[in-house]
Amino acid sequence: xxxxxxxxxxxxxxxxxxxxxxxxxxxxxxxxxxxxxxxxxxxxxxxxxxxxxxxxxxxxxxxxxxxxxxxxxxxxxxxxxxxxxxxxxxxxxxxxxxxxxxxxxxxxxxxxxxxxxxxxxxxxxxxxxxxxxxxxxxxxxxxxxxxxxxxxxxxxxxxxxxxxxxxxxxxxxxxxxxxxxxxxxxxxxxxxxxxxxxxxxxxxxxxxxxxxxxxxxxxxxxxxxxxxxxxxxxxxxxxxxxxxxxxxxxxxxxxxxxxxxxxxxxxxxxxxxxxxxxxxxxxxxxxxxxxxxxxxxxxxxxxxxxxxxxxxxxxxxxxxxxxxxxxxxxxxxxxxxx
Amino acid sequence: xxxxxxxxxxxxxxxxxxxxxxxxxxxxxxxxxxxxxxxxxxxxxxxxxxxxxxxxxxxxxxxxxxxxxxxxxxxxxxxxxxxxxxxxxxxxxxxxxxxxxxxxxxxxxxxxxxxxxxxxxxxxxxxxxxxxxxxxxxxxxxxxxxxxxxxxxxxxxxxxxxxxxxxxxxxxxxxxxxxxxxxxxxxxxxxxxxxxxxxxxxxxxxxxxxxxxxxxxxxxxxxxxxxxxxxxxxxxxxxxxxxxxxxxxxxxxxxxxxxxxxxxxxxxxxxxxxxxxxxxxxxxxxxxxxxxxxxxxxxxxxxxxxxxxxxxxxxxxxxxxxxxxxxxxxxxxxxxxx
DNA sequence: TATTTTACAGAAAACGTTTTCTAAATTGAA
DNA sequence: TTCAATTTAGAAAACGTTTTCTGTAAAATA
Numbered sequence: 001x002x003x004x005x006x007x008x009x010x011x012x013x014x015x016x017x018x019x020x021x022x023x024x025x026x027x028x029x030x031x032x033x034x035x036x037x038x039x040x041x042x043x044x045x046x047x048x049x050x051x052x053x054x055x056x057x058x059x060x061x062x063x064x065x066x067x068x069x070x071x072x073x074x075x076x077x078x079x080x081x082x083x084x085x086x087x088x089x090x091x092x093x094x095x096x097x098x099x100x101x102x103x104x105x106x107x108x109x110x111x112x113x114x115x116x117x118x119x120x121x122x123x124x125x126x127x128x129x130x131x132x133x134x135x136x137x138x139x140x141x142x143x144x145x146x147x148x149x150x151x152x153x154x155x156x157x158x159x160x161x162x163x164x165x166x167x168x169x170x171x172x173x174x175x176x177x178x179x180x181x182x183x184x185x186x187x188x189x190x191x192x193x194x195x196x197x198x199x200x201x202x203x204x205x206x207x208x209x210x211x212x213x214x215x216x217x218x219x220x221x222x223x224x225x226x227x228x229x230x231x232x233x234x235x236x237x238x239x240x241x242x243x244x245x246x247x248x249x250x251x252x253x254x255x256x257x258x259x260x261x262x263x264x265x266x267x268x269x270x271x272x273x274x275x276x277x278x279x280x281x282x283x284x285x286x287x288x289x290x291x292x293x294x295x296x297x298x299x300x301x302x303x304x305x306x307x308x309x310x311x312x313x314x315x316x317x318x319x320x321x322x323x324x325x326x327x328x329x330x331x332x333x334x335x336x337x338x
Numbered sequence: 339x340x341x342x343x344x345x346x347x348x349x350x351x352x353x354x355x356x357x358x359x360x361x362x363x364x365x366x367x368x369x370x371x372x373x374x375x376x377x378x379x380x381x382x383x384x385x386x387x388x389x390x391x392x393x394x395x396x397x398x399x400x401x402x403x404x405x406x407x408x409x410x411x412x413x414x415x416x417x418x419x420x421x422x423x424x425x426x427x428x429x430x431x432x433x434x435x436x437x438x439x440x441x442x443x444x445x446x447x448x449x450x451x452x453x454x455x456x457x458x459x460x461x462x463x464x465x466x467x468x469x470x471x472x473x474x475x476x477x478x479x480x481x482x483x484x485x486x487x488x489x490x491x492x493x494x495x496x497x498x499x500x501x502x503x504x505x506x507x508x509x510x511x512x513x514x515x516x517x518x519x520x521x522x523x524x525x526x527x528x529x530x531x532x533x534x535x536x537x538x539x540x541x542x543x544x545x546x547x548x549x550x551x552x553x554x555x556x557x558x559x560x561x562x563x564x565x566x567x568x569x570x571x572x573x574x575x576x577x578x579x580x581x582x583x584x585x586x587x588x589x590x591x592x593x594x595x596x597x598x599x600x601x602x603x604x605x606x607x608x609x610x611x612x613x614x615x616x617x618x619x620x621x622x623x624x625x626x627x628x629x630x631x632x633x634x635x636x637x638x639x640x641x642x643x644x645x646x647x648x649x650x651x652x653x654x655x656x657x658x659x660x661x662x663x664x665x666x667x668x669x670x671x672x673x674x675x676x
Numbered sequence: 677t678a679t680t681t682t683a684c685a686g687a688a689a690a691c692g693t694t695t696t697c698t699a700a701a702t703t704g705a706a
Numbered sequence: 707t708t709c710a711a712t713t714t715a716g717a718a719a720a721c722g723t724t725t726t727c728t729g730t731a732a733a734a735t736a
Contacts, residue, residue, distance in 0.1 A: 005692055016716045021694060031714060050454040052399060053692030056390045056721050062455075063433070070419070072618070077415045081408070084436045088443070093455065095401075096432045098422045105426070116388040116722090117400075117431065225618070254622045261624075280410070280563070284592045286599075286624035343722055354686045359724055369684060391722030394691050454692090 004047045013041035024049060055116075064307055065118040067097040067109045067125065073223075074279040075249070075296065076124065079149060082300025083122060090308050092119075103127065113143035120144035120307045126192045128152045144310040148303035151193040158316035160303045164194050167292040167324040168201025168246075171274045174290070174326055175244045176209045179335035180272060184217040184242035186231045186252050198248055198276070217242055221252050228255025236263055243271055243335045250275035250282050250291055257285060257331070268333030278327055287330035295322045342385045351379035362387060393454075402645055403456040405435040405447045405463065411561075412617040413587070413634065414462065417487060420638025421460060428646050430457075441465065451481035458482035458645045464530045466490045482648040486641040489531040496654035498641045502532050505630040505662040506539025506584075509612045512628070512664055513582045514547045517673035518610060522555040522580035524569045524590050536586055536614070555580055559590050566593025574601055581609055581673045588613035588620050588629055595623060595669070606671030616665055625668035633660045 010017040015034060022030050023038040030038075041047070055061045066083055068076050084094045095118055097109030106129035112118040123129070123145055132141055138154050147159035175183050185202055188195040199218070206213055216238060219231035228247055232255065235242055247253035253275030260267055267273050267287055275282060278293035299322060306316040348355040353372060360368045361376040368376075379385070393399045404421055406414050422432045433456055435447030444467035450456040461467070461483055470479055476492050485497035513521050523540055526533040537556070544551055554576060557569035566585055570593065573580055583598075585591035591613030598605055605611050605625055613620060616631035637660060644654040 007692080017693080018695080018717080019715060022715085025694075029714080034715075048449065048452040048454075050394075050692050051450075052390055052394045052454045053721090054694070056388075056394050056692080056723085057694045059721075061390060066434075071409065071415045071422070072412065072419050074410065074412060074415075077409045077412075080434070081410050081436055081438075084409070084434055085438070088446070093450065094434045096404075096418070096422055096434045098419055100419075100423070108426070111386065112389075112431065114386040116386075116390045225622075254619065258622055281592070281619045284563075284596055284623070345722080355723080356687080356725080357685055360685085363724075367684075372685075388722050391691090392724070394693085394722080395724045397691075 004045050006047075006049065006053075009038070009041050009045060009047050012045060013038045059116075060311075061117055061119055062091065063093050063095050063112075063118040064120045064122060064304070065095040065097045065109050065112050066122045067099060067106055067129065069099055069101050069124060071096065071098045073251070074281070075277045075294070078279075078296035079124070079300040079303075082297040083148075083304045084300075085297075086301045086304035090304065092304075092308070099125075103129065110143075113145075118143075120146070120311050122146050122148050122303050122307055123152075124149050126150050126152055128154065128157075144307060146303050146307045146310065146316060149194070149299060156318075158306055158310065158318050160299060160306060160317075160320040160322070161193070162294045162299060162322050163324050164197035165201040165204075167276060167294075167326070168198035169205045170324070170326040171246050171276070171290075171292055172202050172205035173209075174328065174332065175246065175272060175274065176205065176211070178244075178272060178332060180244040181211055181335070182214070182217065182240060182242040183211075183244045183246060184219065184235050186219045186221040186228055186245065186247045186256065188221060188223045188248045190220055195248060202246070221248065223249045223252065225251040225255040228252030229259045230255075232256040232259040236260075236265075241271075243337050244274070244332070245271060246274045248276050250277045250279045250289060253289055253291070253331075254281075254285060257289075267331050269336060272332040272335070274332060282327075283329065285331070290329045290332040291327055293325045293327050295324070298322055342383050344385075344387065344391075347376070347379050347383060347385050350383060351376045397454075398649075399455055399457055400429065401431050401433050401450075401456040402458050402460060402642070403433040403435045403447050403450050404460045405437060405444055405467065407437055407439050407462060409434065409436045411589070412619070413615045413632070416617075416634035417462070417638040417641075420635040421486075421642045422638075423635075424639045424642035428642065430642075430646070437463075441467065448481075451483075456481075458484070458649050460484050460486050460641050460645055461490075462487050464488050464490055466492065466495075482645060484641050484645045484648065484654060487532070487637060494656075496644055496648065496656050498637060498644060498655075498658040498660070499531070500632045500637060500660050501662050502535035503539040503542075505614060505632075505664070506536035507543045508662070508664040509584050509614070509628075509630055510540050510543035511547075512666065512670065513584065513610060513612065514543065514549065516582075516610060516670060518582040519549055519673070520552070520555065520578060520580040521549075521582045521584060522557065522573050524557045524559040524566055524583065524585045524594065526559060526561045526586045528558055533586060540584065559586065561587045561590065563589040563593040566590030567597045568593075570594040570597040574598075574603075579609075581675050582612070582670070583609060584612045586614050588615045588617045588627060591627055591629070591669075592619075592623060595627075605669050607674060610670040610673070612670060620665075621667065623669070628667045628670040629665055631663045631665050633662070636660055 006017045006020050010020045023035050071077050087094045099106040110129040138156050151159045221227035275289050275291035278291045282289040282291050309316045344355045344358050348358045361373050409415050425432045437444040448467040476494050489497045559565035613627045613629035616629045620627040620629050647654045
């Protein structure tokens with residue numbers, strides 16, 4: 001297949017290139033007769049208009065870049081999948097920006113927007129991968145950007161989040177309702193918005209129930225499975241060990257579960273376990289994991305929708321908060337130690 | 339930040355645009371003095387060369403599209419992650435083409451190469467998303483394309499695969515060594531190369547051990563968790579039920595495990611279970627899943643490397659086969675029914 | 677010193693589109 | 707019929723680069 005350009009098609013159809021372009025983008029303003037001629041030439045030649053040419057002219061690549069810490073994490077990949085779905089519906093393509101938690105890579109991906117490779121960014125991070133001039137308006141220094149799932153410190157940026165506070169409240173209350181008083185948590189990185197909100201929910205709920213906040217029971221994890229294991233080991237060394245552990249993500253809960261079992265603890269008889277995210281495998285763990293379900297598909301869908309708004313100069317909502325839901329399974333049970 | 343083009347930089351530095359371009363792409367052919375002038379202008383203005391302009395001119399978008407059935411599957415996302423890693427090293431960006439098993443979408447993504455949005459394709463499918471003219475050479479009708487993990491019927495296409503045959507042999511032999519004779523399998527779709535190869539490995543190994551092949555024991559799954567459950571239920575209805583089940587992916591094994599447990603079967607005491615892939619969660623299942631590990635990172639890395647070759651007109655290897663490894667954990671044990 | 681080579685930098689074309697501007701042809705109103 | 711309004715389509719500019727082709731100045735050779 002010889003490379004065909006709009007010129008060749010124009011020649012083939014005996015019209016100008018402008019007419020070919022119009023037939024493709026604005027069929028209604030070209031007469032039926034000419035339109036047919038052009039269409040015939042296109043069909044016969046199998047012409048595929050070059051997107052780069054068009055993009056260059058229109059200043060729109062039609063790409064968005066999703067900057068994400070790790071596609072390998074099922075929670076992330078779920079959102080990515082939803083973003084991608086919605087992107088296709090809206091006519092965008094998604095560039096994958098898996099940073100592996102490397103700031104430098106995040107920056108490189110972010111720059112795609114500045115090099116014209118992408119029109120906008122969906123960012124899953126609490127860190128903004130740009131060097132900002134603190135004296136100037138934040139928004140004006142950035143390409144169109146939506147924060148998803150995690151937020152940066154810059155309040156001006158549009159974000160679509162999940163009700164982390166409520167999720168933590170529900171989880172904590174559930175444990176309290178089961179009679180637990182010594183409820184440990186394994187958080188994510190303390191700088192993240194998600195962890196801060198969940199921590200707040202945890203504290204508030206404890207307080208409402210009249211349970212004293214015990215710093216010994218809060219461990220900082222990093223949302224990775226291994227940290228769930230490490231922190232659980234520490235918790236088990238405590239004199240007065242917790243009867244329940246609330247992990248801020250399922251992976252850490254899975255890690256915790258492994259350590260608990262290895263040490264002969266029965267879940268939930270000896271210690272109850274709650275996760276966060278409700279990844280696909282949560283139901284299939286033994287015991288099935290009680291967890292806070294995030295509306296992953298909705299999160300991705302809306303993030304993409306909002307970015308689309310932004311790209312059309314319509315302001316995006318500054319903050320969208322989606323509800324979460326506690327899914328009670330078998331990893332939580334009544335506190336039997338009292 | 340006012341949009342800066344190469345023209346503005348040229349003016350700022352008092353040189354021609356050609357010189358600016360050369361400073362950026364071929365610094366060695368411009369004198370140090372001029373280079374410095376230009377560099378200064380670039381630094382001061384924060385100029386980011388527009389990639390679309392360059393791509394248009396060079397006929398290289400610098401993008402590759404990964405056409406994949408489902409990012410949400412940890413096996414797939416593992417490969418994608420590796421591809422992405424390697425792509426970045428080589429200076430490419432990865433467009434995500436999650437098809438959700440929809441042929442039409444696969445085709446749309448494949449067309450990105452024809453529209454100049456992508457330079458090449460990494461395809462995870464046994465179906466070629468193109469309409470081919472059967473009279474003509476296959477390769478000449480396709481954009482640069484590498485098959486990864488799964489192969490199409492077209493032998494000419496370069497592919498990087500895993501030694502599915504050997505994997506199935508190892509798994510089957512392991513079960514035979516444990517004394518199992520009634521070894522059921524839950525395959526993937528029969529049209530896929532991966533399943534065909536594994537099936538062949540299974541049959542050959544049975545034959546070598548002098549165990550008769552029993553068609554009742556082979557169930558066709560679809561690599562999804564649910565099908566693992568469904569097929570296991572069928573297997574349990576058999577008069578002479580299997581003492582071991584070898585699932586062609588971990589997700590199906592996880593599904594099988596659930597059904598087995600629900601029906602009161604003990605793993606591995608009553609029935610042994612083997613998976614394929616060794617996803618991250620395989621170790622954390624109860625019992626930990628014996629499975630065939632695929633070199634996911636290597637697979638992705640090589641696929642991208644091969645595509646890179648192709649894009650530089652160097653022929654890619656027609657077939658790369660990577661070794662797999664049986665990881666024995668707790669879901670397999672001696673056959674106790676004899 | 678005269679001549680050839682080499683190093684460097686500018687002008688301009690090219691990549692493949694979209695879109696503005698203009699002109700011709702057609703239609704409708706008067 | 708004439709004139710204005712509308713429809714239609716072409717010419718040409720523009721998007722932001724890279725690269726070829728030239729030309730000039732400096733360096734190397736004789």
